[in-house]
Amino acid sequence: MSEYEHQMSTPEKAPPVGFSENAANRVAALIAQQGNPNLKLRLSVSGGGCSGFQYSFDFDEEQKDDDIVVERNGVTLLVDNMSLLYLMGSEVDFVEDLVGASFQVKNPNATSSCGCGTSFAI
Template identity: 65%
Template sequence: MPDTAIPAQTAEQTTDDTAARVLTVSESAAKRVAFLVANEGNPALMLRLTVSGGGCSGFQYGFGFDDAVNEDDFVFERNGTKVVTDDASLDLLAGSTLDYVEDLMGAAFQIKNPNATASCGCGNSFAA
């Protein structure tokens, strides 16, 4: 697998505009998602990453598991691990990297989002 995940689109669906709308899944994030999926017991599960209004900065990230891909979804894959996000969320996530970080403060998924103009201290919400 390449270092950068690409959206699961057919050639007819990919345009210059959608090619720039990429979410990169880090090696660490892929390993953690694979571990969590294995513990759920359903190998068809994918991590669903969403952006919704709310949080202390205007938008907030949401994480959950899903085994379905909707018509407006984009699927990003790294080492067989899949992350899915909807079209509206990808507008705010384009160019971002999903990472999983473990340090003395704890362990968590982190989004490195170049579209965020501000974020809260916890890292779960942002302004665009």
């Protein structure tokens, strides 16, 4: 067990990136539709978008050695170390409203974000 995994198994330690129950349930449903139980949700940050940085959600079967792993309700969220620099303290949520349904990142590090919620500035 790695140092990080040991820290994550301690109840008083919060994960560096939160993963809401709504998001975990939606990911579980999407994985079931794909028929591949090995899929994990990967959240990453890259340069671009209308505000400077943008979030990207992808399914990935492979977990890298330096990935941050957050598990909830049997679903795994992966975040690479570079993206974690911009995501520390964030929470991934799944929101359904009149406009539609989408994964959203509630990022306390972002000083501004675009109207679509996929791009942000620090």
